[in-house]
Amino acid sequence: MVPDTRTLPPDAPAGDRRKVPGDGLALTSTQLIEFYRLMVTSRGIDDREITLKRQNKTFFQISSAGHEAIGVAVAAHLRPAHDWFYLYYRDRALSLALGQTPYEHFLQAVAAESDPASGGRQMPCHFCDPRLNITSMSSPTGTQFLQAVGCAEGGRRAAGLPDMRARVGQVEEDEIVLVSAGEGATSEGEFWEALNTACTLKLPVLFLIEDNGYAISVPVEVQTAGGSISGLASSFPDLFIAKCDGTDVIDSYKASRAAVHHCRRGRGPALVHAYTIRPYSHSMSDDERAYRTVEERFAEEERDPLTRTRQLLLDLKVATAGQLDRIEAEAQVAVREAATEALGQPQPPPERALVNLYSETAPPTQPQFDTEGSAAFDRGSKPLTMVDLVNRCLGDEMERDPRIVVFGQDVADASREEALEQVQGKGGVFKVTHGLQKRFGSERVFNSPLAEANIVGRAIGMAARGLRPVVEIQFFDYIWPAFMQIRNELATMRYRSNSAFDAPVVIRVPFGGYLTGGGIYHSQTGASLFTHTPGLRVALPSNALDASGLLRTAIRCDDPVIFLEHKHLYRQVYNKSREPGRDFMIPFGKARIAREGSDLTIVTCGALVKRSLDAARVASQKDGIEAEIVDLRSLSPFDMDAIATSVRKTNRVLVAYEDGLSWGYGAEIAARVADQLFEWLDAPVRRIASRDCWVAYAPQLEEVILPQVPDVVAAIRELAAF
Ligand SMILES: Cc1ncc(C[n+]2csc(CCOP(=O)(O)OP(=O)(O)O)c2C)c(N)n1
Ligand SMILES: [Mg+2]
Numbered sequence: 001m002v003p004d005t006r007t008l009p010p011d012a013p014a015g016d017r018r019k020v021p022g023d024g025l026a027l028t029s030t031q032l033i034e035f036y037r038l039m040v041t042s043r044g045i046d047d048r049e050i051t052l053k054r055q056n057k058t059f060f061q062i063s064s065a066g067h068e069a070i071g072v073a074v075a076a077h078l079r080p081a082h083d084w085f086y087l088y089y090r091d092r093a094l095s096l097a098l099g100q101t102p103y104e105h106f107l108q109a110v111a112a113e114s115d116p117a118s119g120g121r122q123m124p125c126h127f128c129d130p131r132l133n134i135t136s137m138s139s140p141t142g143t144q145f146l147q148a149v150g151c152a153e154g155g156r157r158a159a160g161l162p163d164m165r166a167r168v169g170q171v172e173e174d175e176i177v178l179v180s181a182g183e184g185a186t187s188e189g190e191f192w193e194a195l196n197t198a199c200t201l202k203l204p205v206l207f208l209i210e211d212n213g214y215a216i217s218v219p220v221e222v223q224t225a226g227g228s229i230s231g232l233a234s235s236f237p238d239l240f241i242a243k244c245d246g247t248d249v250i251d252s253y254k255a256s257r258a259a260v261h262h263c264r265r266g267r268g269p270a271l272v273h274a275y276t277i278r279p280y281s282h283s284m285s286d287d288e289r290a291y292r293t294v295e296e297r298f299a300e301e302e303r304d305p306l307t308r309t310r311q312l313l314l315d316l317k318v319a320t321a322g323q324l325d326r327i328e329a330e331a332q333v334a335v336r337e338a339a340t341e342a343l344g345q346p347q348p349p350p351e352r353a354l355v356n357l358y359s360e361t362a363p364p365t366q367p368q369f370d371t372e373g374s375a376a377f378d379r380g381s382k383p384l385t386m387v388d389l390v391n392r393c394l395g396d397e398m399e400r401d402p403r404i405v406v407f408g409q410d411v412a413d414a415s416r417e418e419a420l421e422q423v424q425g426k427g428g429v430f431k432v433t434h435g436l437q438k439r440f441g442s443e444r445v446f447n448s449p450l451a452e453a454n455i456v457g458r459a460i461g462m463a464a465r466g467l468r469p470v471v472e473i474q475f476f477d478y479i480w481p482a483f484m485q486i487r488n489e490l491a492t493m494r495y496r497s498n499s500a501f502d503a504p505v506v507i508r509v510p511f512g513g514y515l516t517g518g519g520i521y522h523s524q525t526g527a528s529l530f531t532h533t534p535g536l537r538v539a540l541p542s543n544a545l546d547a548s549g550l551l552r553t554a555i556r557c558d559d560p561v562i563f564l565e566h567k568h569l570y571r572q573v574y575n576k577s578r579e580p581g582r583d584f585m586i587p588f589g590k591a592r593i594a595r596e597g598s599d600l601t602i603v604t605c606g607a608l609v610k611r612s613l614d615a616a617r618v619a620s621q622k623d624g625i626e627a628e629i630v631d632l633r634s635l636s637p638f639d640m641d642a643i644a645t646s647v648r649k650t651n652r653v654l655v656a657y658e659d660g661l662s663w664g665y666g667a668e669i670a671a672r673v674a675d676q677l678f679e680w681l682d683a684p685v686r687r688i689a690s691r692d693c694w695v696a697y698a699p700q701l702e703e704v705i706l707p708q709v710p711d712v713v714a715a716i717r718e719l720a721a722f
Helices: 029-054 068-075 092-098 102-109 144-159 162-168 189-200 229-235 249-264 294-301 305-315 321-343 386-400 436-440 452-464 480-490 544-556 607-623 640-650 665-676 699-705 709-721
Strands: 005-007 026-028 084-086 177-182 205-211 240-245 270-275 404-408 445-447 468-472 506-511 537-539 561-566 592-595 600-604 627-631 634-636 653-660 686-690
Touching (some): 029 249, 068 249, 068 270, 084 144, 092 102, 144 177, 144 189, 189 205, 205 249, 240 249, 305 321, 386 404, 386 436, 404 452, 506 544, 537 544, 600 709, 607 709, 640 653, 653 665, 653 709
Parallel strands (some): 084 177, 468 506, 600 653, 653 686
Antiparallel strands (some): 592 627
């Protein structure tokens, strides 16, 4: 008869426990047996998937073999649907321990439409389960760290703000966020950014690093200075560190218990460095015999967590060999049945390929976002600049929706609260967020470190739990460190999670040239890099009024938006407007006819709108040519109907844009016009754009590199004469 509860000897585990406080470790035999059942189930799923892949019944396989012990041990201290989880692909046992089923894992492997993690969009072991607070994982290594920080931070901020808390869903006082990854992924800069912010804000994030010694074929000593990630991280303040043998359930249990305890008590983040093994090569696309010696591989076999746990249970007399054999056999039956059932499930039908790219309930294209006709202009007030109206829109929206947080570099008035009373406030290098911190407090308006991926990654983590981040990237020229987060994380969130999660984040970005001296790194364009990213929406207003209306829509809609604010247009007198009212919205995909004309159409946006208007005036006065100007306002989606209507009238098209000519935004417009409106055209589609060059600092060079009014005039004349 096995006693139901026993205290295991504290000297049982291997590994370094110097920093693990407390020795009393109570585990029931039932728990230990459950650990074993989950571990053999996890290995059984991997083995079954490998067979299915060889039979071409699944399409990819990556295993959790060797990582089972740390997985079940850490999960024992965590609370699904209470804590939050950012997992990685070797966390099959962990996810089973949190409550997922073998059937659900197989549904993803066979790419079933009913796969609850992604609806057949993602490879196997890309876990996602909103019922358990397992957020959607993607494939890039290391992108999950900053999102986990944002998730923990979102909970913390909401916990302190009753209005926000009431709107964002469940927030638990003692919740923690688990984020896991391999040791190789810690070489990504975002790991260090995440540790930095987690420690700065003392957030309850548990970093679980499952160190199997290899990142595909690259061994840890090539990856990590000194060969130990916990050693490298040891000087972060308030970071609790525990090392353990991740193939030993007891050692793993103790280390993760201490780490969870630290986080739950609000003492800051923790890092568990678990030494695991990787007995099955990196994935089925890899053969480790190409780079590992026979001796090394055999030595690793000695540490197989399944063998070790089985022996432990026998040594402790928790179960007999016969009982363990039966558990294994039952697990195999359950796995086989789950696989068979999943194999009968159909893949998504072809007509569903594009579903879930964008919100179906609140996309920015919907009529609910068109209040343009009922603007409530305050007749008595002065016209305001684009900076003023964007600032007012942000303030109005923050007042309306307590879920909105605003952050980025320099966006706060003054990070030091003691300074806040005495100073005027910074509020952004362009002053667009000026006064918002004073008005809404430092929990909702705050500065980030100088790290662009940090801003977007955290925003995605906050959005996953219901906050509405409106962040600023200081200059478009410096958005690139965040591009991985924007393209692979933000834009894919809805699609890859089958709409279980979304990411309604607005990224405001000062953009563009014509600064006279902006140079290479303060003049950049490149909108097409974002319009080429499915899942994103992109806007580029050319005047203060449109900026107000488009930003309000961007904030209220459920899709992620890149909101390009042209720096050159920020304070121009010619584009000012009166305040249009708190509900003034312009939907995306609705162009504006900036000038009516009958001889040719100029399709344009941003700073080229004014240049086209000036050129059209010259052409009208000097040549009698009347150009119609279509200001697109939103670049993705764009208003093809407005273009078509104009082209059917004028039969000639010039596309004018600020990106470099080749592969730039207008190239696609020109191609669409040529393709869809060919029979309406009396002349070839012409383009005016920047030279395929950086914008040089010398004003004389800037002038020839960026398209100018005379260039547009010349193109109008040429096109009209064709
Ligand atoms: C950003 C990025 N670069 C490269 C890859 C390809 N890749 C997938 S897994 C992997 C190795 C990861 O090693 P590690 O973090 O140690 O995890 P392990 O697979 O060993 O568990 C690489 C290079 C990727 N998915 N993402
Ligand atoms: Mg590794």
